[in-house]
Amino acid sequence: MTPTAPSLPRLTPQELIAFEDDIAHEFNEARIKAPVHLTSGNEEALIAIFRDVAPADWVLCSWRSHYQCLLKGVPPDRLKAEIMAGRSISLCFPEYRVLSSAIVTGVLPIAVGIAMAIQRAGGANRVHCFMGEMTAETGAAHECMKYARQWDLPVHWIVEDNGRSVCTDTRQVWNTPTLSHEGHHDPRVTHYAYRSRYPHAGAGKRVQF
Numbered sequence: 001m002t003p004t005a006p007s008l009p010r011l012t013p014q015e016l017i018a019f020e021d022d023i024a025h026e027f028n029e030a031r032i033k034a035p036v037h038l039t040s041g042n043e044e045a046l047i048a049i050f051r052d053v054a055p056a057d058w059v060l061c062s063w064r065s066h067y068q069c070l071l072k073g074v075p076p077d078r079l080k081a082e083i084m085a086g087r088s089i090s091l092c093f094p095e096y097r098v099l100s101s102a103i104v105t106g107v108l109p110i111a112v113g114i115a116m117a118i119q120r121a122g123g124a125n126r127v128h129c130f131m132g133e134m135t136a137e138t139g140a141a142h143e144c145m146k147y148a149r150q151w152d153l154p155v156h157w158i159v160e161d162n163g164r165s166v167c168t169d170t171r172q173v174w175n176t177p178t179l180s181h182e183g184h185h186d187p188r189v190t191h192y193a194y195r196s197r198y199p200h201a202g203a204g205k206r207v208q209f
């Protein structure tokens with residue numbers, strides 16, 4: 001499959017924020033009949049990460065993926081149409097090499113499988129797999145990361161640490177001030193911390209679907 005984006009767009013933090021603000025408005029006006037998971041405060045971090053993402057690379061995401069889709073080259077109007085149709089929670093654009101799952105850890109074994117296929121084909125492209133910090137603490141995440149490391153698979157794992165698993169403090173759950181991927185210097189893992197002004201899901205208003 002040939003990626004349709006010859007080069008990735010250079011978006012500014014303001015453009016990302018404006019897109020998410022527009023979706024928040026649509027959601028609060030009850031024009032989206034399905035959950036949305038919005039983000040903020042991580043624009044600079046994601047823009048920096050995407051400087052190292054090639055058009056032929058795969059980007060795998062969770063339920064919270066609007067920024068990643070935009071940065072991977074999905075046209076904003078196409079992305080918005082999918083969100084308005086109720087598919088924000090599991091956005092997939094294979095032609096842009098973006099896949100998402102709303103299942104905690106859902107994309108992690110898929111990242112391993114794609115990376116294995118790339119390695120067997122002798123490809124030079126990579127997989128960038130995004131996950132929340134609670135997802136990164138699960139057994140499935142540890143196994144996928146260990147397998148990819150041991151087999152030298154071309155996966156870059158990105159742990160997006162907003163401190164919370166829905167409404168629960170992740171560090172409190174594990175009774176530790178330091179999570180598994182903080183302060184380590186594994187070049188295959190990027191950990192960044194951010195605080196979002198949006199709740200886990202929705203845009204702050206209770207909306208009846």
Ligand SMILES: Cc1ncc(C[n+]2csc(CCOP(=O)(O)OP(=O)(O)O)c2C)c(N)n1
Nearest residue numbers: 102103104131132133134135162164165166
């Ligand atoms: C297998 C499974 N269990 C539970 C859920 C419900 N759920 C959705 S998001 C989430 C918390 C994930 O926290 P984290 O990985 O830190 O991601 P964040 O949403 O904070 O970015 C949970 C438990 C789910 N989607 N899938």
